[in-house]
Amino acid sequence: METTDAFAGLECVDCEATYDPADATHRCPDCGGILDPSYEYDAIDLDRDTLESRPFDSMWRYEELLPFPRETAVTMDEGATPLVECPALADELGVERVLLKDEGRNPTGTFKDRGQTVAVTAAKHHGATDVALASAGNAGQAAAAYAGRAGLESHVYLPSRSSFTNKAMVNVHGGDMNVVGGRIGDAGAAYEEALAEHDDWYPVQTFVTPYRHEGKKTMLYELIEQLEWTVPDAICYPTGGGVGLVGLYKAATEFRDLGLIDDLPGLYAAQASGCAPIVEAYEDGRDEHDPVENPDTICGGLEIPDPGASPWVLEAIRETDGGAVATDDPDILEAAVQVAQHEGLEMVPSSAAAASGAWELADRGEFDGDETVVILNTGSGNKEADVVRSHLMGQGI
Ligand SMILES: Cc1ncc(COP(=O)(O)O)c(C=O)c1O
Numbered sequence: 206m207e208t209t210d211a212f213a214g215l216e217c218v219d220c221e222a223t224y225d226p227a228d229a230t231h232r233c234p235d236c237g238g239i240l241d242p243s244y245e246y247d248a249i250d251l252d253r254d255t256l257e258s259r260p261f262d263s264m265w266r267y268e269e270l271l272p273f274p275r276e277t278a279v280t281m282d283e284g285a286t287p288l289v290e291c292p293a294l295a296d297e298l299g300v301e302r303v304l305l306k307d308e309g310r311n312p313t314g315t316f317k318d319r320g321q322t323v324a325v326t327a328a329k330h331h332g333a334t335d336v337a338l339a340s341a342g343n344a345g346q347a348a349a350a351y352a353g354r355a356g357l358e359s360h361v362y363l364p365s366r367s368s369f370t371n372k373a374m375v376n377v378h379g380g381d382m383n384v385v386g387g388r389i390g391d392a393g394a395a396y397e398e399a400l401a402e403h404d405d406w407y408p409v410q411t412f413v414t415p416y417r418h419e420g421k422k423t424m425l426y427e428l429i430e431q432l433e434w435t436v437p438d439a440i441c442y443p444t445g446g447g448v449g450l451v452g453l454y455k456a457a458t459e460f461r462d463l464g465l466i467d468d469l470p471g472l473y474a475a476q477a478s479g480c481a482p483i484v485e486a487y488e489d490g491r492d493e494h495d496p497v498e499n500p501d502t503i504c505g506g507l508e509i510p511d512p513g514a515s516p517w518v519l520e521a522i523r524e525t526d527g528g529a530v531a532t533d534d535p536d537i538l539e540a541a542v543q544v545a546q547h548e549g550l551e552m553v554p555s556s557a558a559a560a561s562g563a564w565e566l567a568d569r570g571e572f573d574g575d576e577t578v579v580i581l582n583t584g585s586g587n588k589e590a591d592v593v594r595s596h597l598m599g600q601g602i
């Protein structure tokens with residue numbers, strides 16, 4: 206198995222056991238904990254000039270900090286997304302700068318591509334023939350796309366509420382699509398059942414494969430470089446399972462430990478009030494979430510009632526002096542409309558929760574006026590244009 210020079214192996218976040226990535230492929234064989242790729246940071250010789258001299262063409266330009274060499278990757282040049290200045294939003298929030306990291310420009314229209322390029326590359330290295338996952342929708346679409354490119358079969362389990370685009374594109378990519386009645390938990394149960402019957406299926410499920418949060422790290426590397434090595438005061442991240450937030454946290458500590466930045470950005474988890482287990486745990490000072498009994502939000506990607514990695518997500522928020530904020534669905538849709546009308550940028554509802562959360566933080570007086578705030582637009586607005594459009598109905602438009 207070909208890996209990058211500094212990639213040292215996989216470390217269990219619970220029991221700290223370490224494993225050879227050729228042997229351990231998913232969760233910790235000893236305790237079932239999440240495995241996290243680790244590196245010999247002393248062996249990584251990366252400075253600002255070296256990175257700046259590379260074309261801004263793909264997230265794989267940070268290959269020293271990824272497990273697999275770029276030339277072996279199943280890649281469609283994902284990442285390298287723009288960080289767009291939003292002056293009208295900055296005025297509205299009363300801060301110095303607001304920038305939107307536009308992950309909608311990825312091959313399948315969301316940041317999920319960053320996770321799947323690494324996870325499907327690992328699947329290929331491990332000799333898999335089939336990959337499988339349950340997903341709210343976008344990750345399933347991304348997995349089907351990358352599996353197709355790698356010549357692998359994909360088995361995708363989506364809840365019936367997934368968007369039309371997600372379902373259509375899983376089919377278009379040639380995936381084996383399974384639409385399951387109910388919500389994400391029901392899709393997860395159907396996937397587990399199918400997996401138990403197919404021991405040759407390779408999971409590319411969140412925090413089951415060690416490689417999805419690893420790919421998401423690159424969002425932070427890029428935005429720091431795009432800000433010319435300054436660290437934003439706040440990054441608002443639309444949080445479901447928290448995969449991306451954990452990735453941002455890991456990346457920030459890596460860049461700090463490599464001497465590329467001095468401070469960590471404040472990481473803010475934005476959720477929808479109808480399913481906000483991370484925000485509730487944060488506000489109550491708990492280290493772990495309580496599952497939400499009756500999740501109900503229009504933001505499909507955020508409707509994750511039982512996010513297993515919540516201790517890690519809460520650590521990321523607290524260690525970076527960030528925060529957590531929940532807003533209501535109508536405010537989230539209104540934020541998507543306002544951003545579209547004043548900045549031209551198109552946000553999917555799940556992602557508009559980050560814009561709506563930033564507004565709410567400003568209303569609460571979280572900002573002084575001189576901050577740089579980054580909003581993660583995790584997905585393109587045209588994935589769920591009908592849902593955003595529906596918000597105008599009540600206004601007679
Ligand atoms: C558009 C979008 N934003 C955010 C999320 C939540 O991501 P995470 O699991 O990293 O919290 C999802 C997950 O499905 C999503 O599709």
Ligand SMILES: [Zn+2]
Pocket residue numbers: 217218219220221222233234235236237238
């Ligand atoms: Zn373990």
